[in-house]
Amino acid sequence: MKHITTLNSRSGVAMASAVITVFATAALVAVLLTMAVATDRSSGVTRRSAQAQYIAEGAVEIASKAVQESIANWKTPPAEGTATIDGVEVNYTVTPMTTGAGDLAQTVLTDAAGIQTIVTTYEISATAQMEQDVARVSRVVSANSTPIFQFAVFYTGDLEVNPGPDMTLGGRVHSNGNIHLAPGAGLQLNTNYVRAVGDIYRCRKDDPFSSTGNVTIRKWVENPFDSSEPSQYSTMYNKAQFAALGATSWSGYDSLFNVGHDANADGDFGDLGDFKPFSAGSLDMWAQPAGYETTGNTVLTSDHWIKEAVTPFIGSIKMFEEQVAGAGDHVLDEESGLYEYVGAGNGNYAKGFYHSKAALSFIVNADNSVSVFGPDGNTENEAGVSYASLLSGVYSLKTIYDARQAEQGNGYVTVVEVDLALLNPLIDPAGSPVIDVTAGSMDNNGVVLYSAKYGAGKGLNTGGIKVKNGKELALPLTVVSESPIYVQGDFNVGGSNYPKTGAAAIGDAVNLLSNAWNDTKTPASGKPTASNTTYNVALITGNQDSAIGKYNGGLENLPRFHENWSGRDCNIKGSFVNTWGSDLATGKWVYGGKIYEAPRRNYRYDTDFNNIGNLPPFTPVAVSAQDVVTW
Numbered sequence: 001m002k003h004i005t006t007l008n009s010r011s012g013v014a015m016a017s018a019v020i021t022v023f024a025t026a027a028l029v030a031v032l033l034t035m036a037v038a039t040d041r042s043s044g045v046t047r048r049s050a051q052a053q054y055i056a057e058g059a060v061e062i063a064s065k066a067v068q069e070s071i072a073n074w075k076t077p078p079a080e081g082t083a084t085i086d087g088v089e090v091n092y093t094v095t096p097m098t099t100g101a102g103d104l105a106q107t108v109l110t111d112a113a114g115i116q117t118i119v120t121t122y123e124i125s126a127t128a129q130m131e132q133d134v135a136r137v138s139r140v141v142s143a144n145s146t147p148i149f150q151f152a153v154f155y156t157g158d159l160e161v162n163p164g165p166d167m168t169l170g171g172r173v174h175s176n177g178n179i180h181l182a183p184g185a186g187l188q189l190n191t192n193y194v195r196a197v198g199d200i201y202r203c204r205k206d207d208p209f210s211s212t213g214n215v216t217i218r219k220w221v222e223n224p225f226d227s228s229e230p231s232q233y234s235t236m237y238n239k240a241q242f243a244a245l246g247a248t249s250w251s252g253y254d255s256l257f258n259v260g261h262d263a264n265a266d267g268d269f270g271d272l273g274d275f276k277p278f279s280a281g282s283l284d285m286w287a288q289p290a291g292y293e294t295t296g297n298t299v300l301t302s303d304h305w306i307k308e309a310v311t312p313f314i315g316s317i318k319m320f321e322e323q324v325a326g327a328g329d330h331v332l333d334e335e336s337g338l339y340e341y342v343g344a345g346n347g348n349y350a351k352g353f354y355h356s357k358a359a360l361s362f363i364v365n366a367d368n369s370v371s372v373f374g375p376d377g378n379t380e381n382e383a384g385v386s387y388a389s390l391l392s393g394v395y396s397l398k399t400i401y402d403a404r405q406a407e408q409g410n411g412y413v414t415v416v417e418v419d420l421a422l423l424n425p426l427i428d429p430a431g432s433p434v435i436d437v438t439a440g441s442m443d444n445n446g447v448v449l450y451s452a453k454y455g456a457g458k459g460l461n462t463g464g465i466k467v468k469n470g471k472e473l474a475l476p477l478t479v480v481s482e483s484p485i486y487v488q489g490d491f492n493v494g495g496s497n498y499p500k501t502g503a504a505a506i507g508d509a510v511n512l513l514s515n516a517w518n519d520t521k522t523p524a525s526g527k528p529t530a531s532n533t534t535y536n537v538a539l540i541t542g543n544q545d546s547a548i549g550k551y552n553g554g555l556e557n558l559p560r561f562h563e564n565w566s567g568r569d570c571n572i573k574g575s576f577v578n579t580w581g582s583d584l585a586t587g588k589w590v591y592g593g594k595i596y597e598a599p600r601r602n603y604r605y606d607t608d609f610n611n612i613g614n615l616p617p618f619t620p621v622a623v624s625a626q627d628v629v630t631w
Contacts, residue, residue: 375440
């Protein structure tokens with residue numbers, strides 16, 4: 001019995017222990033469940049808080065882009081706006097920093113070469129809410145505006161430079177996309193500024209297996225235009241050149257080379273024959289020469305946080321640009337296809353920027369008549385005399401064979417031809433002008449000459465403007481068209497009557513015709529023979545995109561040709577800008593055939609543009625944003 005009693009006693013203790021354990025476990029589970037729920041709630045709060053933070057930061061980025069776009073398109077940045085991110089609407093505010101007197105605070109920065117950037121500072125704030133969690137982000141942003149013609153080359157898309165013969169580029173080179181460098185022979189970049197918001201490749205975009213030519217880029221100096229500065233170059237190796245040095249890469253020493261080459265396998269890239277990955281090595285290769293007192297880097301890409309510089313929309317060259325309801329002063333009559341003035345704030349269309357600034361506008365109507373508007377925007381001056389009669393003999397309608405737009409078939413393009421030699425005395429304020437252009441919009445003491453066509457379309461329906469006899473210009477001049485522009489003969493060379501001045505051609509496409517051009521090219525005539533011609537002009541023109549197996553002609557063919565230039569010189573001193581795709585002049589680039597044979601290209605940046613007083617009228621700006629502080 002004693003034995004049994006002992007067993008029962010132990011069983012009771014065990015049962016009590018088990019009960020206690022159950023209660024303890026239950027309590028522990030309850031605590032753990034409570035902690036889990038609390039943790040889940042905490043993680044939910046953390047997640048929502050993080051989401052709100054990211055969304056607010058995203059809204060600030062969108063607002064920063066809106067500021068850039070506004071400035072680039074000659075508008076005042078919006079004081080407030082709404083951004084939608086992941087379906088969440090976020091309000092933001094934009095407050096310009098001001099001086100003590102209440103004026104807009106702006107600083108003008110000038111580099112050693114004289115290139116100027118206007119810096120305007122804004123405070124941008126955005127508040128985002130995810131359920132009960134709220135995040136507010138504020139950032140001070142500097143909007144940096146640089147005249148676009150102070151770049152030798154500026155592309156908003158991919159820049160391709162693949163010339164056959166040797167080519168030298170001086171001045172700043174910028175792409176908001178990628179840069180492809182694959183010349184047939186040699187390409188030298190004599191500059192301290194090569195920037196790609198994307199990457200730099202030593203191969204063609206249309207043929208990534210083609211990595212050719214010899215590319216040399218100058219080491220950084222403060223002022224590459226100063227002949228007393230050291231002039232040292234480093235090679236950006238193509239694939240074969242790089243392989244000869246023992247390094248393996250898809251296309252050479254470029255952005256695709258991201259692992260480095262350790263020749264002696266000692267674990268570093270500091271020995272002879274070693275190459276750092278491009279992101280780091282490019283900083284060394286194109287830094288300042290040894291012994292140079294200041295530091296800098298010529299070649300920078302997305303690896304170095306290069307940001308987009310925003311430029312004007314293609315709408316700036318349109319005859320009329322659609323606006324939000326109530327923001328325009330014209331409406332489109334659907335029946336006639338004409339734009340009618342209905343008063344400020346009563347329409348949904350407004351003149352494109354350059355049309356609104358034009359001293360003279362030549363508008364081709366549907367019946368092929370030409371309406372001429374003066375500096376006041378009217379067809380008659382204050383005395384009731386039509387501008388068309390005042391300009392009698394200065395302009396006419398012409399047809400020319402554009403084999404590229406005709407896709408080498410039959411057909412002609414109708415253009416307004418303007419004789420600048422005849423126009424000069426009629427608008428020269430220093431002479432006895434019959435048209436007072438100073439009563440209209442002027443910039444840098446110069447004017448805009450504008451042309452457009454009602455019903456303009458693609459192919460042979462583009463319309464356009466052709467200027468000729470422009471060797472001397474009475475005033476700084478910017479020729480603008482929403483259609484193609486054709487520049488015939490020596491342009492803005494200067495002479496005994498008028499010196500070289502600031503000039504630009506801004507259009508859907510810019511075509512260069514030599515001194516020998518005489519409008520006699522036909523679908524059956526073959527290519528006329530060009531003669532040596534010089535153009536002192538900045539270009540903003542459209543282009544097509546390249547793709548595998550399809551080349552758009554590259555920088556070397558950004559200005560379009562229509563003659564046999566073989567053995568002849570095409571001398572261009574100015575700036576080469578591609579900020580949009582051709583909307584009307586969509587004929588594909590084709591070499592040879594009925595279209596053209598290439599000239600000896602002598603393309604140079606016009607260093608006169610380093611002084612903003614020499615820029616063409618209404619030169620647009622490229623606007624980049626720099627974050628100053630965020631909280």
